Amino acid sequence: MGVKERLEQGLVRVPGGTILIAKLADLMAWARKSSMWSLTFGLSCCAIEMMATAASRYDLDRFGMFFRATPRQADVMIVAGWVSVKMAPFIKRLYEQMPEPKYVIAMGGCASAGGPYRDSITIVKGVDQFVPVDVYVYGCPPRPENLILGILKLQERIRAEHLAEKKGLPRPVREPIIIPESGASG
Amino acid sequence: MSMPVSPEKQSTLSTVDILSQGMVINVGPQHPSTHGVLRLILTLDGEQILHCEPVIGYLHRGLEKMMERRPYRHNVPFTDRLDYLAALSNNLGICQCIERLGGVEVPERAQYIRVLLMELQRIASHLVFLGTFGTDLGATTMFLYAFRERELVLDLLEECTGARLTYNWIRVGGVPDDLPEGFGEKVLGFVKTFRQRLEEYDQLLTRNRIFRSRTQGIGILPKELALAYGTSGPVIRASGMAYDVRKAAPYEVYDRVEFDVPVHEQGDVWARYLVRMEEMRQSIRIIEQVLRDIPDGPVQTKLPKVFKPPAGIAYSRIESPRGELSFMMVSDGSPNPLRVHIRAPSFVNLSVLPSLLEGTKVADLVAILGSIDVVLGEIDR
């Protein structure tokens, strides 16, 4: 998908023909965004939805994403589930074991912000307290579509990012949320 | 995973005989086959396991204490996140407990709906077992087939309850809404497909010689040991004990439907696998009977806005896909429970793991752990 747009951007019209000028950084960003290998790392309920996302119905492999069990070969860590104080050091360690450039998706309310366990003493209120999170996927648990949307957002973010300053992106404005027109009864 | 020796690990090292020269290896908390965040500290001699020490608590969130701080009915959605593969079973467990505490009657139709949903949930849960068990043994395709069929169950449950995983569709005094239009036909359609797919699973996995040699005679749990540890569910039924709460202490309308309790004598991984496969077939039988017999009527008992059960103590037990799931609640007459206790089947079943693992190979570890089918959310609470 992204390839064609990239190519069109890189096309420069000169007299007598067109030249393809693709910047190296663009190519690198394209490679990174098209091949995000994820760490096999589930914590709780959201992990089941993460597995369902990787399974036949939603098929993460379409986006070139598959699960590697070792952090050394993973690009993106999907923290799926609540993180207890006992578990947090391990997540930090796993994050540190991943090679740069690395990304984190916080899946579910618990990983993003503590979720329903906000008044529990043992749950960390969001993994962004100790690892930098790129995309938050809210929901309890988020539908597989929701996770895929988060992955697509991360892809856009990678495409836009510059080589040197990974985390210096301005935060985008929240896009409008679609509210159904007719009130479907609950 | 190489880690600096933490105080925790040092204490572990002292528990095993250092002179045995075993290699200590950490399986988990992040490991593809620990089914969540279980950590096993293994002492290995080559490929053989000398000693195993499970470490749990990585998902602990103090749920029982949290429940004491909330009114009774607000606790129901939290049980979804206990055993997240069988959320409806947990809903039913706590609702039964509260109903017993408050003396609430459940309409007959609601009871039938509960049984129907419970069996659909059992199929979904066992399919996750089948898939993850297959992956653990290397049959990755089985995982995707099982999840493919699980999506069909989830579609049904989603249509009825409005959620995919955490349903919260069983309430104190019944179910919140009737079955949707044409639900019975859809379930029957699914049952028809699922029967054929079960045959396929047998052809792909059960009859496979490699699968059999990986599971037969591995991780044998004798009947006495199973009883001594207090295991339940498929684990004890595979050890030759015909114990099923649905038969032993029938709840809802389980005494009105006909089904068999699959029992195997061997007590090995293979037997546990077979018991679960057979249970899915029995669930289909129950579903068909329920859809045939379901009466008309209301689905919910009216309850006051603020639900205050009289002071007392109540205990309920149900057969969740993992075994006997029990809730105990103590009431002092206030809107909040005084004490909640959850007897999680996975917790008890996991406790037999060290005795099963001793003397087996590393490769058998995943088979045995997979066959016990634990859910860590339930163990840590």
Added chain:
Amino acid sequence: MIEVVVQFFRDYPLLWTFVKAVVLASFTLLIPLAVIWVERKVAGFIQSRLGPLHVGPQGTFQTVADALKLLLKEDIVPSGADKRFFYIAPYIAFISTVLSFMVLPFAPGWVALEMNVAVLFVIGVSLFNVVSILMAGWSSNNKYSLLGGLRAVAQLLSYEIPMVLSVLAVVFYTGSLSLTGIVEYQVKHGWLIWQPPIMIAALIYFICALAEINRTPFDLPEAESELVSGFNTEYSGMRFAFFFASEFANNFFITAFAAALFFGGWDGPILPPIVWTFLKVFVMIFVFMWVRWTPPRLRIDQILRFAWQFLVPVSLVNLLFAIVLGVR
């Protein structure tokens, strides 16, 4: 025109060798891209899903992106690793694959190095692979890697023996150790797969090949659910890419070798020889994948027992038969 080029390279044989080496090395690097893409598509179709889809048409650029990304990743060397071994292990694996490709005839005359003991050479060179895996497993300072490496050595060495014995059956039949010679024999006398002892030898070769390229049911060295990622647990970025590439290039090679030994190499009607080679190879790769995605994996003791108690005696007896029937 062609004569001029040929004459030019006759004058400078060193340059010609260099060109051939570059072409072979890039072929070994590029062929995994195709094989991995096919693998992922086939796996997807078997598993009721679609496989790579959104990167390029039908996901064809997927593996290109994967390779590019792996090359751009940070290269981590764990502290405590045996650095020298850790650095060179992936390249040894890769070089062993390139060396095997060296003697592989793709079509008449399309062979980098015409060697009269090509079969022996391949058998010798493929053992480098075992060494590299052991080096990787040992040097990573990781217990999973070590277990994976040791498992790999036990498995690969055990399966090397029946494999060599089954290949020897072909050698006795054709009376040639040169791959080109074997293929030419088949062009003349018909494919060897139709000879009964060779049929058994081909079956044994097939099983051993599954074990040699670590495919289910023999994927123990990197059994993901047991040993996280086996011997390459600690490898990241480019080094891992080399392991990955050499594994899948090996997959290609082992089927191409089988095609040359049993299925007449480039032999076939109408289509040009090079097409026949690739056709046979990809059909066989498909069968490998089909097998890979079906059964569970065996346990290490079962694997070794199977090799020593069954495959080795059977292939020995089969070799005797081949000698009796084949030597004229």
Added chain:
Amino acid sequence: MRTRQPATEQYNPLAVFIEGLSTLFYGMLVTWRNFWRPKVTVRYPYQRKPMPPRYRGLFYLKWNEEKQRLNCVGCTLCAQACPTDVISMVKLGKGTNAGVSEFTMDLGRCLFCNLCVEACPFDAIYMGPAYELASERRDAALFRIADLAQGGEEAVRTNIETVQRLMAEEEKARPAAGGHAG
């Protein structure tokens, strides 16, 4: 330490091999059949699965076209029914015509349990079929009234105007009639 595995049947390599190979082919038939079956994948960003009517997704506040206001009267019953304190609101006015000027939901801690919807006696709050909640912002889970109301900003503005108008009418009508304006 002795292994717990008992000696199983007499190991006959040939029989095991033949059985293994035949059952492998038998299993491969299944994978072959599935290779040709239609695929079940939903190509999400380009293709969506229709949500069932009961699906519990993102909340919305129902807009009443007839009365030109939101149904919500700010009674906080839903906030009381919530196990995790997701909802907070600011009531506008009082009496039967009261409304809300601010209604905030923190979906980061929402359980999507439907208890609030069931608690609402005014048919004001529903869970809709929208489920896309992924964002690069951590505060994306905080939904203000304009995000939740059907009709967005404009609906909220009209709602406040209507409620204030009704309040004023009620205020005017009270000394005269002593009743309440409808």
